[in-house]
Amino acid sequence: MIRNPLRDPRDxxxxxxxxxxxxxxxxxxGDLARKKLLPAVYDLANRGLLPTNFALLGFARxxxxxxxFAELARDAARKAARTPWREEVWExxxxxxHFVHGSFDDDNxxxxxxxxxxxxxxSSGIGGNAAFYLSIPPGQFPVVLKQMxxxxxxxxxxxxxxxVVVEKPFGTDLPSSRxxxxxxxxxxxxxxxxxxxxxxxxxxxxxxxxxxxxxTLFEPVWNGxxxxxxxxxxxxxxxxxxxxxxxxxxxxARDVLQNHLLQxxxxxxxxxxxxFSAEEIRTEKLKVLRAISLPADLSASAVRGQYEQxxxxxxxxxxxxxxxxxxxxxxxxxxxxxxxxxxxxxxAGVPFYLRAGKRLPRRVTEIALVFERAPHLPFSDTxxxxxxxxxxxxxxxxxxxxxxxxxxxxPGSVMEVRDVSMxxxxxxxxxxxxxEAYERLLLDVLLGDAxxxxxxxxxxxxxxxxxxxEAFWAGSTPHPYRAGExxxxxxxxxxxxxxxxxxxx
Amino acid sequence: MAAAVTTLWDTNGTAVVKELAxxxxxxxxxxxxxxxxxxxxxxxSRVEEAEEAAAHAxxxxxxxxxxxxxRQLDSPAPxxxxxVTIGGRLGPGEAVVMRMYGRLGLHxxxxxxxxxxxxxxxxxxxxxxxxxxxxxxxxxxxxxRRITDSSxxxxxxxxxxxxxxxxxxxxxxxxxxxxxxxxxxLTSTVDSVAGRRxxxxxxxxxxxxxxxRRASARLLAGWLSARCDCAVDVVDSDRAAGxxxxxxxxxxxxxxxxxxxxADRRAGALITQPHRPDATVALPDRPLGDLLGEELRRxxxxxxxxxxxxxxxxxxxxxxxxxxxxxxxxxxxQREDA
Ligand SMILES: NC(=O)c1ccc[n+]([C@@H]2O[C@H](COP(=O)([O-])OP(=O)(O)OC[C@H]3O[C@@H](n4cnc5c(N)ncnc54)[C@H](OP(=O)(O)O)[C@@H]3O)[C@@H](O)[C@H]2O)c1
Numbered sequence: 136m137i138r139n140p141l142r143d144p145r146d147x148x149x150x151x152x153x154x155x156x157x158x159x160x161x162x163x164x165g166d167l168a169r170k171k172l173l174p175a176v177y178d179l180a181n182r183g184l185l186p187t188n189f190a191l192l193g194f195a196r197x198x199x200x201x202x203x204f205a206e207l208a209r210d211a212a213r214k215a216a217r218t219p220w221r222e223e224v225w226e227x228x229x230x231x232x233h234f235v236h237g238s239f240d241d242d243n244x245x246x247x248x249x250x251x252x253x254x255x256x257x258s259s260g261i262g263g264n265a266a267f268y269l270s271i272p273p274g275q276f277p278v279v280l281k282q283m284x285x286x287x288x289x290x291x292x293x294x295x296x297x298x299v300v301v302e303k304p305f306g307t308d309l310p311s312s313r314x315x316x317x318x319x320x321x322x323x324x325x326x327x328x329x330x331x332x333x334x335x336x337x338x339x340x341x342x343x344x345x346x347x348x349x350x351t352l353f354e355p356v357w358n359g360x361x362x363x364x365x366x367x368x369x370x371x372x373x374x375x376x377x378x379x380x381x382x383x384x385x386x387x388a389r390d391v392l393q394n395h396l397l398q399x400x401x402x403x404x405x406x407x408x409x410x411f412s413a414e415e416i417r418t419e420k421l422k423v424l425r426a427i428s429l430p431a432d433l434s435a436s437a438v439r440g441q442y443e444q445x446x447x448x449x450x451x452x453x454x455x456x457x458x459x460x461x462x463x464x465x466x467x468x469x470x471x472x473x474x475x476x477x478x479x480x481x482x483a484g485v486p487f488y489l490r491a492g493k494r495l496p497r498r499v500t501e502i503a504l505v506f507e508r509a510p511h512l513p514f515s516d517t518x519x520x521x522x523x524x525x526x527x528x529x530x531x532x533x534x535x536x537x538x539x540x541x542x543x544x545x546p547g548s549v550m551e552v553r554d555v556s557m558x559x560x561x562x563x564x565x566x567x568x569x570x571e572a573y574e575r576l577l578l579d580v581l582l583g584d585a586x587x588x589x590x591x592x593x594x595x596x597x598x599x600x601x602x603x604x605e606a607f608w609a610g611s612t613p614h615p616y617r618a619g620e621x622x623x624x625x626x627x628x629x630x631x632x633x634x635x636x637x638x639x640x
Numbered sequence: 641m642a643a644a645v646t647t648l649w650d651t652n653g654t655a656v657v658k659e660l661a662x663x664x665x666x667x668x669x670x671x672x673x674x675x676x677x678x679x680x681x682x683x684x685s686r687v688e689e690a691e692e693a694a695a696h697a698x699x700x701x702x703x704x705x706x707x708x709x710x711r712q713l714d715s716p717a718p719x720x721x722x723x724v725t726i727g728g729r730l731g732p733g734e735a736v737v738m739r740m741y742g743r744l745g746l747h748x749x750x751x752x753x754x755x756x757x758x759x760x761x762x763x764x765x766x767x768x769x770x771x772x773x774x775x776x777x778x779x780x781x782x783x784x785r786r787i788t789d790s791s792x793x794x795x796x797x798x799x800x801x802x803x804x805x806x807x808x809x810x811x812x813x814x815x816x817x818x819x820x821x822x823x824x825x826l827t828s829t830v831d832s833v834a835g836r837r838x839x840x841x842x843x844x845x846x847x848x849x850x851x852x853r854r855a856s857a858r859l860l861a862g863w864l865s866a867r868c869d870c871a872v873d874v875v876d877s878d879r880a881a882g883x884x885x886x887x888x889x890x891x892x893x894x895x896x897x898x899x900x901x902x903a904d905r906r907a908g909a910l911i912t913q914p915h916r917p918d919a920t921v922a923l924p925d926r927p928l929g930d931l932l933g934e935e936l937r938r939x940x941x942x943x944x945x946x947x948x949x950x951x952x953x954x955x956x957x958x959x960x961x962x963x964x965x966x967x968x969x970x971x972x973x974q975r976e977d978a
Binding site: 180181262 | 827944
């Protein structure tokens with residue numbers, strides 16, 4: 136039903152703007168809130184994508200008043216905003232910025248928050264709608280959720296919506312994620328829970344769905360008849376920075392394999408959704424995640440590594456065990472490479488190689504489909520020595536785009552064939568001005584659009600894949616690799632044993 | 641990559657095509673993935689402005705940019721000067737600026753046609769007074785989408801009528817683009833009334849206060865009339881209207897309610913609605929490049945525009961017209977031509 140005569144489905148110029156609402160951020164003083172959330176809120180305001188009535192509430196332990204908080208928020212937003220800074224936009228936003236101070240275990244503070252929110256319903260005209268962003272250490276989730284339950288803040292009614300945004304990690308293994316999901320879903324209802332996997336907010340990841348399902352060219356070869364193997368790589372050149380305490384407990388597999396890489400795998404391998412709705416896309420992703428299999432012999436198909444000191448980009452960098460806050464005998468992995476199968480008719484027999492690591496030569500995330508060799512080549516062996524497998528590569532970041540690698544004749548009077556790459560590149564500026572992942576996802580939360588958010592069953596299915604790996608690795612020592620190399624030699628041997636090799640991204 | 645720029649004096653179309661191909665070959669990693677060709681028709685006095693806007697839009701929409709400047713149509717000797725650049729002043733893509741002298745200006749398409757990106761849509765934008773009948777400019781005929789700017793001339797309201805009389809699906813106008821932020825602010829205001837009520841809102845009427853001589857104000861009123869099926873007029877506002885010619889919009893709703901959106905002159909608008917405190921939203925004046933960028937997002941016929949244009953000018957039957965124009969030969973110096 137169209138409730139607003141000015142809305143016209145043919146009118147694609149008018150943006151989707153959320154209903155009047157409040158955004159409540161727990162942990163507003165934290166790293167994520169300052170670097171991502173506040174700038175994203177400003178950018179949304181600057182693009183005219185915030186509702187007519189909007190309030191931002193920050194909750195933290197410091198004793199600030201609204202003005203002091205607004206000042207901090209302004210600096211943070213200004214520092215990392217993507218759109219040009221316009222003071223008047225911020226001033227307008229600042230009129231709706233409020234601060235509530237208190238600790239998570241303090242009942243009075245939450246009563247004050249509930250009170251403040253209630254006041255704003257009338258005075259700011261937000262009409263009771265609110266999204267709560269848990270930008271806090273995961274250990275604090277239960278206490279905050281229980282406080283929201285106690286004060287009734289989490290209840291959606293026909294008159295108002297209440298939503299919650301949860302950041303990764305969603306637990307540390309299957310049992311803990313079940314527990315967390317059960318808690319979040321009981322305090323809020325499952326439809327009101329938004330789990331952020333910021334990879335899904337990236338343009339190129341969404342473009343993967345367009346590439347696959349809007350074209351006829353790729354789908355016929357998108358299966359085990361034509362695809363030899365799939366490689367998904369997420370490489371970072373940075374180390375662990377100041378996150379030692381978190382990383383020591385977590386490791387590469389739990390940090391990024393469980394969420395980002397498995398989501399990329401799901402989008403690559405999933406069947407066509409019935410339609411482009413949140414429900415249907417999640418259904419197809421879930422089927423893939425549940426179809427993932429691990430080889431019986433993990434010793435030959437799961438490798439983990441840890442960086443040692445080395446040189447990266449012309450600078451000496453310390454090894455993982457020398458990083459501040461890391462145990463000198465740490466067994467946490469900073470690199471993981473695994474071979475999965477996807478047990479469906481489409482993918483039976485096709486290995487999916489996933490790898491993620493820190494202190495690798497460069498920052499790059501990509502999905503590569505490596506195609507079968509031609510069954511017969513009418514050229515002589517020497518003509519095609521330099522011909523490799525055809526590849527289709529989705530470059531997720533940086534240099535967002537698509538590469539197609541195929542054989543082509545070397546110009547000249549003899550027949551020689553070698554590989555060339557054809558690149559589709561989104562312009563640098565295109566990606567600069569396109570919204571940051573957090574901006575897009577925050578907008579979707581306020582609009583109630585869950586298409587780009589994994590649901591609890593996806594998270595659980597992902598842990599079900601990771602848990603056996605963690606169990607297998609428990610107690611073992613990761614293979615060392617030098618910072619600035621593409622991971623430990625064991626990872627190369629893992630592919631070599633199957634007659635393949637890693638693509639150098 | 642360093643930008644490559646070559647200027648060809650007194651040249652011809654073939655040489656320009658060759659030079660572009662040569663630059664593509666030697667230019668190294670050229671931005672690839674061209675989505676469209678943008679043909680800009682500009683006056684010499686406005687070329688710089690047009691180039692800046694087109695370069696900005698090209699950053700969002702990978703395109704090949706062809707700028708056509710017609711000069712001294714009465715000059716006895718036809719002549720072509722061209723500047724070919726890749727990845728420079730004119731944005732990340734390939735660009736050719738052509739100055740055409742003499743009667744070549746009447747045959748600009750002979751130079752432009754071989755330069756179009758293969759099988760990609762063509763958008764023509766006049767940053768100059770457009771011809772009264774677009775069909776008399778062959779560049780309009782080869783374009784899939786045609787962008788004019790009715791606010792440029794001395795009488796924007798007459799210009800709107802001309803556009804309505806000449807309209808074909810695929811035409812659009814930057815005066816319409818300028819109204820988008822207003823339309824968005826009005827729509828989200830009515831959204832919020834509907835949200836509060838929990839049921840549909842009916843529009844009974846309204847008024848646009850501003851400058852009735854401005855094209856964007858007229859189109860905004862036309863759009864409101866078309867959407868609520870009632871007459872919405874533009875009346876003179878008590879203070880000077882901003883760049884788009886709109887100062888305040890008042891909408892009368894059912895249940896005796898009213899909403900009001902008023903420019904606050906600080907790139908925002910003050911929103912007044914029943915049962916809610918006043919609020920402000922962003923309502924920026926956008927630079928030309930942003931307007932052009934919005935136009936290039938979608939290249940299919942813009943029905944809401946045709947309805948707004950029809951309502952603003954009283955010309956009917958716009959949507960039913962054929963989308964394809966046939967070239968009409970028009971010679972400003974008539975008898976001279978054989
Ligand atoms: N940073 C990132 O880039 C990133 C990326 C992905 C996911 N995440 C996730 O996002 C969440 C936040 O990360 P972060 O890096 O922003 O963490 P952080 O910098 O450590 O910030 C934590 C925030 O929580 C507040 N807090 C902690 N304990 C509290 C208590 N008992 N009572 C009241 N406030 C308390 C802190 O307030 P005080 O200032 O008062 O201590 C601070 O504002 C975590 O779940 C993290 O896993 C972060």
